[in-house]
Amino acid sequence: MRSISEIGEHHLIRRIRERAGDPPSWVTIGIGDDAAVVEPARGELDVITTDCQIEDVHFSRAWMSMREIGAKALAVNISDLAAMAAAPRAATLSLALPPALLVDDFDAMIDGFLDLSRLAKVPLVGGNISRSPGPIVIDVTLIGSARRRRILTRSGGAAGHLLFVTGSLGAAAARIERFEDTNTQGSYERSEGSYERPVFLLNLAREVAANRLASACMDLSDGLADGVSQMATASGTGAVVLSSKVPVDPTATLEHALRGGEDYELLFAVPPRRRRGFEKIAGRSTTVTCVGEMTKAPDLLLDEGPLGGGFAHF
Amino acid sequence: MRSISEIGEHHLIRRIRERAGDPPSWVTIGIGDDAAVVEPARGELDVITTDCQIEDVHFSRAWMSMREIGAKALAVNISDLAAMAAAPRAATLSLALPPALLVDDFDAMIDGFLDLSRLAKVPLVGGNISRSPGPIVIDVTLIGSARRRRILTRSGGAAGHLLFVTGSLGAAAARIERFEDTNTQGSYERSEGSYERPVFLLNLAREVAANRLASACMDLSDGLADGVSQMATASGTGAVVLSSKVPVDPTATLEHALRGGEDYELLFAVPPRRRRGFEKIAGRSTTVTCVGEMTKAPDLLLDEGPLGGGFAHF
Known part of the structure; x- marks a missing residue:
């Protein structure tokens, strides 16, 4: 049972990249460079959301599996894009992890994230892994697109609706x-x-x-x-x-x-x-x-x- | 000396929005909805990076001011876009904060972030605030753009260069x-x-x-x-x-x-x-x-x- 501190950041990134597989052709540069490069959706606006899941605030390892923790971090962001009626296009994943986290648990968390990312057709294009002195922190940013006149906001309602x-x-x-x-x-x-x-x-x-x-x-x-x-x-x-x-x-x-x-x-x-x-x-x-x-x-x-x-x- | 737990999440978001001022006209929807909406740069590719700053891992309140902590969280991301020769266009800010953090310190951190965001001409368009049971965590995602043939990657080098x-x-x-x-x-x-x-x-x-x-x-x-x-x-x-x-x-x-x-x-x-x-x-x-x-x-x-x-x- 190895911990993530035994294999190091570069190996963890490699494990994510292997699990993620090849990105679609419109991802020009995926995981592994200073930044990801993505072809924008033609004629549509960019829609951007970010949401963070923190251990013992938003989830607990006592009552969730690592797969579900990974999936939830993406799900809450998909939910925000759904609320704008936007289509997700690319996701980034920023992780702060305690050094004692087991590699098996790391893999399960990534698999949960990637299962949902495949279902939602939103490739993981980049991210970041840091050491956490405390809880697991999973921050996801989701970039999507929508046609200008088809975006739903919170502010469009009126009396009687x-x-x-x-x-x-x-x-x-x-x-x-x-x-x-x-x-x-x-x-x-x-x-x-x-x-x-x-x-x-x-x-x-x-x-x-x-x-x-x-x-x-x-x-x-x-x-x-x-x-x-x-x-x-x-x-x-x-x-x-x-x-x-x-x-x-x-x-x-x-x-x-x-x-x-x-x-x-x-x-x-x-x-x-x-x-x-x-x-x-x-x-x-x-x-x-x-x-x-x-x-x-x-x-x-x-x-x-x-x-x-x-x-x-x- | 009020702490952030005394004024709550919605008020903190309002404080950020007031400090950020009006976004440029190409930000269709800024801070405050489920997601931000931004007009993409015409004819350019989207370049996306994310980087996280964690208290007592990447910075310490003992030897950095709150303004500098806020600025650094953006600076490390600007540095990643610089490495791709991309121009930053929009930033999101995801914060995990201990409830006892003082409102004055919160404001100073935001001001540091926004000072640099103005200098780099990259408006803050969205984000997220959560409670942290441990350290301050500041996660920034930066979306930029560049022309296809002008992007610099890590992999373009050759023997003799x-x-x-x-x-x-x-x-x-x-x-x-x-x-x-x-x-x-x-x-x-x-x-x-x-x-x-x-x-x-x-x-x-x-x-x-x-x-x-x-x-x-x-x-x-x-x-x-x-x-x-x-x-x-x-x-x-x-x-x-x-x-x-x-x-x-x-x-x-x-x-x-x-x-x-x-x-x-x-x-x-x-x-x-x-x-x-x-x-x-x-x-x-x-x-x-x-x-x-x-x-x-x-x-x-x-x-x-x-x-x-x-x-x-x-």
Whole structure:
């Protein structure tokens, strides 16, 4: 059982490169030089997002497998591009790793990342490996593209537009709470379809945008309450969420759904005249649920009380 | 003296946005949505790099000011784009921060980053803030562009090409050693011109590339020995470095220059018939020194012995 400190940075990069395989032809320079070189998508805008996963903040080795940790670091970024209705094109991976990390665990983490990268057709083009004096830190930047008039932002909503969410909410938060409560050790059984979900939502969001069925979109990484608040604030509206309409996952509570996040689900604002088209297109292979609407009055409400916030990072 | 945990993530993002000011018109969507949207440079390739600075690995609050820590996180990335002769276009900033960090220190770090970002004309377009259970982690991704035939890689060298370095080497490694030896506390006096240097080398590398005066280039982040080894290996050659020719900074030793790195200097391979042109263009405002050459024989030599490696991260 070798640790990564025994084989060194250059060998770790070589292991990643071997696992990643040959990049597509439009990657002019891939892993291994000072920077990567990529042909831009013709006639489209660049869409850029970055998100970081930190051990014992965003994940724990006690209740996730290394493969899933690697996949999650990419999934949260795919979710951000989905929220813009952009197509991912190239990923970079910046790792800070404790020297005692086992090479087998390193490989599993990279494999998890690369499995999802293949599924999403987003080649890994570069990155960086450093020593961490503390937790594992996995920072991913994803560069994608989209046509100018098909980008969905948070700020496009308007009073009267309906708030729709995909799938069900709260499962991730409930699962984390359960694991933390029971101090469960050992490898974590990932839920069915969790790898495919971010890719699936990507395609859904792009189809919604191509058919101009939504006015705004964002991902629910910090819970429904945070998402609705941010979208309404960016759009210059208020909002009301009806608690009875929130599609709470059977394993979770309303609080998990409102404040938890991390389910890889999307929030859309839909003009009322687009409702049928939206439900038809988006509903083809996932459930979509209207949970409320944007309002002219600036208040953020859950039924008749204040909506409150989402997950607080500090 | 408030800590960042007292004001929360959304307020920290707002502080960054206010300090960053308005982005240029080609940034369609800047800080604050799920992802940033940028118009690509017409007719050029995208060049992407990412590099991470970790407290007590790459920097220490004992011997650097917060402004310099912020600037360094961007500088190391500018140095990577300089090594490709690419022009930076957009930066993302991913921060993992201990909750007890003071807001004043946060602001100073951001100001250091933004001072250099203005100097390099590379707007901050997005990012991420998380809680760190340990050190400060600053991960920067820089997206730039360059014309296809003007990109400098590590692999373009050939036997007989001369190895040139800019400036003098070893000062950064010597300084770090000095601070570690004496356990010097308190704020760090940054050396004259250290902010400007990466931007300056960027312009120099682009002029060298535009005039086709070099066959390969890389930055010396892990010291001259590591740089020469990597460039020779990528180019399929060996190399010999002459110790008497290495431009060792007056404050440093040959070992610092060979194994230390972090001076923001560049290594170029120059075909002999381009020597005069290279020295003239590159030498206009910095010193350039020929320290050896690439060889047909695959050995990596310092004078007549083995060259050895650079800084090891693990």
